[in-house]
Amino acid sequence: MQIIHLTYPVKENVIPSKIVLALGFFDGVHRGHQHLIKLAAKTAQEKRLPLVVMTFDRHPKEVYQKAKVTYIDSAAEKAYKMEHLGVDYLIIIHFNQGFSQLTPQQFVDQIIVKLNTDTVVAGFDYTYGPREIANMKNFPKFAKGRFQIIDVPKQSYDGQKIGSTEIKQAIEDGKMEFAAQLLGAPYVMSGIVGHGLRNGHKLGFPTANLVWSENKVLPKVGVYATKTKIGGKWYDSMTSVGYNVTINQSKRIFIESNLFGFDQEAYDQKMIIKWYKYTRGEIKFADLAGLKKQMMQDKAEIKAYFANK
Known part of the structure; x- marks a missing residue:
């Protein structure tokens, strides 16, 4: 082309x-x-x-x-x-x-x-x-x-008009499975791996931080079942969209993926995320131990989701 x-x-x-x-x-x-x-x-x-x-x-x-x-x-x-x-x-x-x-x-x-x-x-x-x-x-x-x-x-799906406005609303509402039905494939965000605060490493859940185009429609704040591609390979992953409320009070949104079976430095490499399912909202925990426990539960739940898909 x-x-x-x-x-x-x-x-x-x-x-x-x-x-x-x-x-x-x-x-x-x-x-x-x-x-x-x-x-x-x-x-x-x-x-x-x-x-x-x-x-x-x-x-x-x-x-x-x-x-x-x-x-x-x-x-x-x-x-x-x-x-x-x-x-x-x-x-x-x-x-x-x-x-x-x-x-x-x-x-x-x-x-x-x-x-x-x-x-x-x-x-x-x-x-x-x-x-x-x-x-x-x-x-x-x-x-x-x-x-x-x-x-x-006009093209419709299950009585709903298939349109960009409807898809953007679904993404903003965290309805990733519905967005995928209208798109014909999961929603995708791409960019490069940026430098984060490495808090995930300290918790035993290293994350790749996405640096994305600012005018992309953002999924609702929360945790998602995703697939993430780094170094030319796809990994099942859990991805957080949020403000890191337990660790800091930043007004900046972070998109961080924990790739299952991947633990390498990948700064400045190309990164692609496919969004499959919203699993929970952002929670502020009393301490890092509470956050770590929840992340272990998130990982188990998301692994089970992909195993059954």
């Missing part, structure tokens, strides 16, 4: 052929997105054209509303998922003030048409300007017959 970063105005012949173009922000590349991309891939295969996905480098709310936005995927995580869905080109448009001021007709003429698009595939709720005008119902009016449009209906 080739990644192409574009800044408006878009030049001609970015891709040297007609294309099938899937449109969306695709945060999480969840089951609804996967359905859309697979439909676009089938269309591209039938027409013998490359499959292109177009997204933005930030959510439009960051520009239109100056809002702080959290994300399910980092740019690298999103690209990884796209590549594994068979996408040929991932176009990432820099969503700046100039791009945000395009009219719906300009967006179609100066972006979609300039990209030499044969077919557009987009979800029922895709917008390219003010929602009441720039919606899928009005898309043919702006297209003027220059490309085909495939409108993909």
Whole structure:
């Protein structure tokens, strides 16, 4: 897969052929997105054209509303998922003030048409300007017959809409199993192993401290059954999200994984956490002995969870 970063105005012949173009922000590349991309891939295969996905480098709310936005995927995580869905080109448009001021007709003429698009595939709720005008119902009016449009209906799971907003809420509520059902896989956070206070080592539970992208959606404070990858290998693990209330009163959130069967220095190495199940909230213990006893119980419970999975 080739990644192409574009800044408006878009030049001609970015891709040297007609294309099938899937449109969306695709945060999480969840089951609804996967359905859309697979439909676009089938269309591209039938027409013998490359499959292109177009997204933005930030959510439009960051520009239109100056809002702080959290994300399910980092740019690298999103690209990884796209590549594994068979996408040929991932176009990432820099969503700046100039791009945000395009009219719906300009967006179609100066972006979609300039990209030499044969077919557009987009979800029922895709917008390219003010929602009441720039919606899928009005898309043919702006297209003027220059490309085909495939409108993909809403996707649901167990009566619940599959959407990035719903998934973020599930993660923030600690409902990791439900989030995984909507995503089609466990929620993932990636980063590097940072330097901690080594309190886990003192307790006999050495931890790897995740340094992550600040705009990632954070799981609810507590302890989780997770799998953690360091040094190219996955380990069953228990991961704490919290403030280390027994040891200090820091206002900073820590994400610390105790990897079962791993006890090495791994500072600055790549680290990936898959989140499976919330097991308990954060507790302030009277002393470190109480904390250690609870951690032993946590480890036994999480080991049993993975043994039965």
